[in-house]
Amino acid sequence: NKMIHSIQSAENALMASNERFVTVLDSVDATIYVADINTYEILFMNQSMKNLFGSDLIGKRCYQVFRGESNPCPVCKNDALIDDQGEPKGVAVWEEENPVTKRWFLNYDRAIHWIDDRVVHLQIAFETTKIRELDRKRKEAEAMLRQSQKMEAIGKLAGGVAHDLNNVLSGIINYPELLLLDLPEDHDLREPIEEIKSSGERAATIVDDLLTLARRGVAVNEQVDINHLISQCATLPEYDKLLSFHPGVHLVLSLEKDLNPVNGSPVHMQKSIMNLISNAAEAMPEGGQIQVSTRNLNPEEIMNEGLPSYPNGYVLICVADQGVGIAKEEQEKIFEPFYTKKVMGRSGTGLGMAVVWGTVEDHGGQIKIDSQVGQGTVFHIYLPASAREAVSADVKTIDLDAFQGNGETILVVDDVKEQREVAKRMLSRLGYTVAAVSSGEEAVAHVREHPVDLLVLDMIMAPGINGRQTYEQIVSFKPDQRAILASGFSESEDVKQTMHLGAGQYIKKPYSIEIIAQAVKRELSGPAGE
Ligand code: ADP
Ligand code: MG
Numbered sequence: 467n468k469m470i471h472s473i474q475s476a477e478n479a480l481m482a483s484n485e486r487f488v489t490v491l492d493s494v495d496a497t498i499y500v501a502d503i504n505t506y507e508i509l510f511m512n513q514s515m516k517n518l519f520g521s522d523l524i525g526k527r528c529y530q531v532f533r534g535e536s537n538p539c540p541v542c543k544n545d546a547l548i549d550d551q552g553e554p555k556g557v558a559v560w561e562e563e564n565p566v567t568k569r570w571f572l573n574y575d576r577a578i579h580w581i582d583d584r585v586v587h588l589q590i591a592f593e594t595t596k597i598r599e600l601d602r603k604r605k606e607a608e609a610m611l612r613q614s615q616k617m618e619a620i621g622k623l624a625g626g627v628a629h630d631l632n633n634v635l636s637g638i639i640n641y642p643e644l645l646l647l648d649l650p651e652d653h654d655l656r657e658p659i660e661e662i663k664s665s666g667e668r669a670a671t672i673v674d675d676l677l678t679l680a681r682r683g684v685a686v687n688e689q690v691d692i693n694h695l696i697s698q699c700a701t702l703p704e705y706d707k708l709l710s711f712h713p714g715v716h717l718v719l720s721l722e723k724d725l726n727p728v729n730g731s732p733v734h735m736q737k738s739i740m741n742l743i744s745n746a747a748e749a750m751p752e753g754g755q756i757q758v759s760t761r762n763l764n765p766e767e768i769m770n771e772g773l774p775s776y777p778n779g780y781v782l783i784c785v786a787d788q789g790v791g792i793a794k795e796e797q798e799k800i801f802e803p804f805y806t807k808k809v810m811g812r813s814g815t816g817l818g819m820a821v822v823w824g825t826v827e828d829h830g831g832q833i834k835i836d837s838q839v840g841q842g843t844v845f846h847i848y849l850p851a852s853a854r855e856a857v858s859a860d861v862k863t864i865d866l867d868a869f870q871g872n873g874e875t876i877l878v879v880d881d882v883k884e885q886r887e888v889a890k891r892m893l894s895r896l897g898y899t900v901a902a903v904s905s906g907e908e909a910v911a912h913v914r915e916h917p918v919d920l921l922v923l924d925m926i927m928a929p930g931i932n933g934r935q936t937y938e939q940i941v942s943f944k945p946d947q948r949a950i951l952a953s954g955f956s957e958s959e960d961v962k963q964t965m966h967l968g969a970g971q972y973i974k975k976p977y978s979i980e981i982i983a984q985a986v987k988r989e990l991s992g993p994a995g996e
Pocket of ligand 2: 741744745814816818819
């Protein structure tokens with residue numbers, strides 16, 4: 467009896483000890499298995515291993531069930547685990563993505579003597595998928611930081627150069643102007659001097675880009691409606707010019723209706739979008755589609771993209787083309803000032819993407835490239851959204867169709883060529899018949915010859931008569947002349963007097979297509995002379 471008792475208690479102790487070991491093995495956050503080193507037969511799996519691959523795999527071949535191979539794996543470490551005598555030797559440590567689970571593991575393999583004394587293969591593995599992901603994000607963040615430090619330095623350098631160049635250029639632009647004033651119309655030197663002037667102006671636009679890079683940290687305090695900026699791009703003179711060089715290219719907009727606003731600098735934002743559109747067009751010499759889209763990001767996407775969190779989330783702008791694409795190793799270079807694959811100084815200056823980069827940084831955003839050589843490129847721009855305030859009247863998007871004209875005649879009077887062109891473009895786009903003149907005197911003469919339904923009148927013009935004087939002269943022979951006043955300055959005494967004479971509305975320059983559309987419509991449909 468005593469003997470039976472002691473055998474039983476020894477057995478109990480053994481079972482308890484076995485249970486302890488299995489409990490521990492099944493509770494560790496590592497996958498553990500044992501397989502025969504010659505037959506690859508699975509002899510043991512702990513619970514983590516079973517959770518991952520299935521619970522009744524004992525007796526199966528390890529390479530089949532753990533790696534989906536039909537023969538022993540090429541990566542099998544068995545040979546390395548035993549010495550010449552077939553005895554266990556050191557550990558093999560290796561990391562790999564498991565082809566079945568698609569998860570990453572750090573594996574510790576070694577040969578051991580099994581309970582029946584044969585030599586077997588023991589593997590203990592720790593999953594590293596998450597660590598790798600974190601590591602990848604950290605490296606990405608570091609690369610971004612390096613990139614932004616590099617850009618900062620190059621930007622400073624470029625800015626210094628630009629500053630000096632700007633002073634030099636003002637002479638090259640201003641003197642031709644003065645010379646031209648004194649030269650008779652038919653003088654031989656007019657043409658070359660005009661050429662000097664326009665070259666100087668082209669150089670000035672480059673310098674302007676450089677200054678944008680140097681003046682980093684622009685004010686981003688205006689509430690910007692990105693959709694509106696994008697739609698406006700198609701009305702810019704640059705856009706027409708672009709299309710004339712790339713006739714096979716067409717632009718498709720797909721803009722989210724309730725896009726959140728962004729705090730920003732509209733000028734820089736629009737310039738950046740235009741730069742992306744130009745590059746997209748230039749990447750498609752055979753023509754193709756440029757798609758510009760916008761949408762609000764949801765919180766999950768923001769997390770997946772690893773973006774820092776902002777209270778109002780993010781707005782995403784995508785500019786996609788079907789062009790030549792950008793090779794991986796080029797992708798971080800394209801943001802450097804003066805990096806260009808185009809003919810330097812002719813088609814490219816290499817400043818477009820640098821301006822985009824600086825602008826996105828200033829807006830607290832991020833830019834990502836998705837590109838394949840020969841397939842096309844997508845630029846993703848993530849911008850922190852701002853709270854939706856009561857949007858002020860001049861950024862509100864309106865349905866332009868409701869403000870279309872019907873061929874009514876409008877005369878734009880402005881001494882600045884660009885202003886005239888923009889106004890002409892916008893008004894033609896709205897369906898009006900538009901003419902433009904550059905001075906009050908010309909306006910008076912024009913209206914005498916060809917009466918117009920409406921004047922869009924600049925207030926300050928030099929040299930010659932100003933807006934008020936122009937309107938005074940015109941109403942003297944056409945008392946019910948309708949007019950809108952446009953000025954870069956706030957409402958002045960001249961504006962008030964002109965309105966008193968019967969001009970209808972005053973709008974502040976620069977105005978958007980929405981503003982002028984509404985003003986013109988209101989003016990034309992109201993009673994005349996008010
Ligand atoms: P530029 O257009 O004057 O060359 P950018 O700074 O705008 O200068 O662009 C730099 C370079 O980046 C381009 O020369 C081109 O090689 C590459 N790149 C930019 N956008 C695209 C695009 N959408 N598709 C292909 N390449 C592009
Ligand atoms: Mg460019």
